[in-house]
Amino acid sequence: MKTNDVILQTTTKVVFFIIFLFSIHIFFAGHYTPGGGFVGGLLTTGAIVLLLLAFDLKTVQKALPFNFTIMTAIGLLLALGTAAGAIFFNVPFFTHAFDYFTLPLFGETSLHTAIIFDAGVFLVVVGSAITIIQSIGGDS
Amino acid sequence: MELVMAILIGVLFTAAVYLILSRSLLKIIIGTGLLSHGAHLLILTMGGLGGLAPPVISEGVTDFADPLPQALILTAIVISFGVTAFMLVMAYRAYAVHKTDDMNQLKGNDEHD
Amino acid sequence: MINLPLLPIILPFLFAILLLFFKENVRIQRALSLVGVIISLIASFFLLVTVKSEGVLAVTLGSWPAPFGISMVSDMFSALLVTTTLLITLFVVVYSFTAIGEEREKFFYYPAILFMVTGVNGAFTTGDIFNMFVFFEVLLIASYLLIVLGGEKKQLRESIKYILVNVVSSALFVITVAYLYSVVGTLNMADISVKIAEIGQPGIITVIAVLMLIVFGVKGAIFPLYFWLPGSYSAPPVPVLALFGALLTKVGVYAIMRTYTLFFVHNVGVTHEILMVVSILTVIVGCIGALAYFDLKQIIIYNIVIAVGVILFGAAQMNEAGISGAIFYLVHDMLIKGALFLLIGIIIYVTGTSNLRKMGGLMKTHAPLGWFYLIAAFGLAGIPPLSGFIGKMLITQGAFQTGNVLGSIIILASSLIVLLSVIRIFIYAFWGEPVELPKTKRKPYARMMLPTIVLVVLSVLYGVGTEWLIPYVTDATDVLLQPSIYIDAVLKE
Numbered sequence: 178m179k180t181n182d183v184i185l186q187t188t189t190k191v192v193f194f195i196i197f198l199f200s201i202h203i204f205f206a207g208h209y210t211p212g213g214g215f216v217g218g219l220l221t222t223g224a225i226v227l228l229l230l231a232f233d234l235k236t237v238q239k240a241l242p243f244n245f246t247i248m249t250a251i252g253l254l255l256a257l258g259t260a261a262g263a264i265f266f267n268v269p270f271f272t273h274a275f276d277y278f279t280l281p282l283f284g285e286t287s288l289h290t291a292i293i294f295d296a297g298v299f300l301v302v303v304g305s306a307i308t309i310i311q312s313i314g315g316d317s
Numbered sequence: 318m319e320l321v322m323a324i325l326i327g328v329l330f331t332a333a334v335y336l337i338l339s340r341s342l343l344k345i346i347i348g349t350g351l352l353s354h355g356a357h358l359l360i361l362t363m364g365g366l367g368g369l370a371p372p373v374i375s376e377g378v379t380d381f382a383d384p385l386p387q388a389l390i391l392t393a394i395v396i397s398f399g400v401t402a403f404m405l406v407m408a409y410r411a412y413a414v415h416k417t418d419d420m421n422q423l424k425g426n427d428e429h430d
Numbered sequence: 431m432i433n434l435p436l437l438p439i440i441l442p443f444l445f446a447i448l449l450l451f452f453k454e455n456v457r458i459q460r461a462l463s464l465v466g467v468i469i470s471l472i473a474s475f476f477l478l479v480t481v482k483s484e485g486v487l488a489v490t491l492g493s494w495p496a497p498f499g500i501s502m503v504s505d506m507f508s509a510l511l512v513t514t515t516l517l518i519t520l521f522v523v524v525y526s527f528t529a530i531g532e533e534r535e536k537f538f539y540y541p542a543i544l545f546m547v548t549g550v551n552g553a554f555t556t557g558d559i560f561n562m563f564v565f566f567e568v569l570l571i572a573s574y575l576l577i578v579l580g581g582e583k584k585q586l587r588e589s590i591k592y593i594l595v596n597v598v599s600s601a602l603f604v605i606t607v608a609y610l611y612s613v614v615g616t617l618n619m620a621d622i623s624v625k626i627a628e629i630g631q632p633g634i635i636t637v638i639a640v641l642m643l644i645v646f647g648v649k650g651a652i653f654p655l656y657f658w659l660p661g662s663y664s665a666p667p668v669p670v671l672a673l674f675g676a677l678l679t680k681v682g683v684y685a686i687m688r689t690y691t692l693f694f695v696h697n698v699g700v701t702h703e704i705l706m707v708v709s710i711l712t713v714i715v716g717c718i719g720a721l722a723y724f725d726l727k728q729i730i731i732y733n734i735v736i737a738v739g740v741i742l743f744g745a746a747q748m749n750e751a752g753i754s755g756a757i758f759y760l761v762h763d764m765l766i767k768g769a770l771f772l773l774i775g776i777i778i779y780v781t782g783t784s785n786l787r788k789m790g791g792l793m794k795t796h797a798p799l800g801w802f803y804l805i806a807a808f809g810l811a812g813i814p815p816l817s818g819f820i821g822k823m824l825i826t827q828g829a830f831q832t833g834n835v836l837g838s839i840i841i842l843a844s845s846l847i848v849l850l851s852v853i854r855i856f857i858y859a860f861w862g863e864p865v866e867l868p869k870t871k872r873k874p875y876a877r878m879m880l881p882t883i884v885l886v887v888l889s890v891l892y893g894v895g896t897e898w899l900i901p902y903v904t905d906a907t908d909v910l911l912q913p914s915i916y917i918d919a920v921l922k923e
Contacts, residue, residue: 250450271492356604363612411586
């Protein structure tokens with residue numbers, strides 16, 4: 178089927194990056210305000226789905242040459258690793274650690290192990306959602 | 318407010334049951350989606366509708382909402398998101414193999430001895 | 431080692447994740463999953479010993495104080511079940527090496543098994559009612575993948591129904607938890623028990639108890655909610671069926687036993703009476719189903735339903751003999767169902783059909799298979815000194831103590847029907863005129879026999895060595911009958 182979707186494709190090229198950057202903002206905002214890994218991951222997924230709508234599956238796979246199953250696995254490993262790190266310090270599972278550091282540019286910042294967990298969640302959400310969409314879209 | 322929520326949840330459950338009892342597979346999946354939405358709203362209502370206060374406790378704050386139902390709903394939403402996505406894939410595959418999405422034709426009791 | 435109760439949950443999860451990286455390499459898949467299950471099994475044995483010496487272990491995730499954080503609690507009951515789960519998984523994994531076929535092995539078969547074990551062990555261990563829902567979903571999603579893996583026509587058709595039933599029951603679970611939360615305002619199971627004791631179980635709690643029975647009854651296949659089980663369980667290949675039959679319904683049974691001994695103990699006249707009537711009806715419909723079919727899989731599947739009824743009948747008695755009988759029978763049933771499914775898997779492999787009418791005379795060609803099947807069949811029916819005997823004896827003893835004579839007679843009579851149904855398989859498949867067998871390779875047969883034989887031998891040892899197991903089961907019974915032990919361990923601070 179041949180359709181003329183120049184407008185969609187051109188807008189997508191711009192909007193994709195806006196959504197992606199916003200998802201990263203949401204991801205970091207989740208530290209103190211609404212947001213976090215899950216929502217950020219869903220937004221990124223939304224951006225990729227927009228790409229899939231505007232272009233076809235093959236083009237997107239060429240543009241984003243990731244194995245999304247592996248991405249899910251890495252995400253799970255990050256999340257589990259952060260939670261299980263507590264085992265080695267003999268404190269209950271999932272206990273997180275944080276401290277305040279003075280970084281250049283940022284000033285006093287609180288660094289938190291929970292952010293690694295959230296990064297894991299982010300990867301799991303993107304990886305699994307795209308895997309599902311690919312497995313449906315792969316046929317047609 | 319609780320009354321409005323109760324009616325809303327009831328309507329969602331009614332619609333969900335109606336859709337789940339239909340024969341088309343896709344309608345059934347939409348029905349399960351509505352069912353879980355109803356359940357999530359029920360958790361929210363059952364935790365007590367706390368008004369406008371934020372779910373934060375700090376010194377001197379006396380009015381706060383219960384944060385637990387919100388955490389529960391988030392978990393439940395994530396789970397139902399995953400299950401619904403999986404079901405859609407399954408339904409699509411089943412449709413591709415069986416060439417029908419009519420549950421009447423997917424009974425399959427005739428194979429038993 | 432404060433996190434010990436969590437190890438049997440985390441380790442399978444870790445290995446499942448690692449397996450995702452090696453999708454195409456079957457050898458690594460097999461080796462890693464075997465190593466993972468063995469390490470988890472060692473951890474669970476260690477847990478069992480620790481629980482025996484130190485009593486109930488509790489750990490609260492994220493170092494939050496007890497009623498607010500998510501508690502994970504290992505008492506003797508859950509430790510026993512966790513160990514049995516991993517034991518069965520070990521044999522099923524070894525069996526799968528030859529039985530499942532490379533195509534499935536390459537498509538996340540082993541990761542799905544390990545994710546499911548994570549969910550099962552989590553559901554056994556958790557001390558938080560909502561967390562139990564989460565672990566239920568973990569094991570269910572893994573089981574959705576397992577049931578549809580391979581994508582045969584029948585599998586796709588049946589798995590849709592399986593998923594649908596479970597999605598509806600999960601929604602009901604969420605609704606029930608919401609009601610419970612609105613009444614008691616807490617999710618920690620120990621704390622719920624305390625709060626219910628304080629308000630003395632008003633009518634709404636009894637309603638919640640019945641709702642819980644429905645929710646877990648769908649998973650555990652009690653009457654009249656077992657309707658999905660025979661159809662769905664006949665779809666997947668035998669190793670998956672063995673896992674489902676041995677583990678999944680038992681999670682529902684565990685949840686019923688846990689909630690009905692910890693929460694709803696103040697209005698036993700209503701709640702436990704319902705449980706008992708339902709369990710007897712479950713046994714009866716299971717017996718009818720087990721006799722009605724000429725299909726190997728269906729007969730054993732209906733035996734799952736019978737066993738669920740027997741266990742819950744024991745649990746409904748709420749006295750020492752009844753509960754400890756139920757625990758004995760629960761562990762026995764996990765072992766023997768695993769063994770039986772693996773055995774009929776071999777029979778199906780050898781004969782190429784699961785229809786009893788098309789087999790016969792296997793005894794002449796496959797004598798060891800016949801003898802081990804006979805042992806397992808006698809064990810299932812509970813002929814002393816095999817494993818089913820002690821559990822059933824204690825259950826009926828408990829029922830006689832509470833005066834439920836009719837119920838005990840039905841349970842005893844059901845043993846005969848169980849024996850009849852499994853011996854029917856023996857007679858049709860092993861006796862009579864030999865039929866021509868399709869050509870099967872000898873080597874896979876021997877490889878499939880090995881884990882099966884070990885599992886049958888283990889179940890025999892479980893029966894013969896009952897004497898040594900009694901202290902463990904007594905500990906488990908004590909915790910169930912005296913919720914204060916459980917509560918004190920969780921809310922110690």
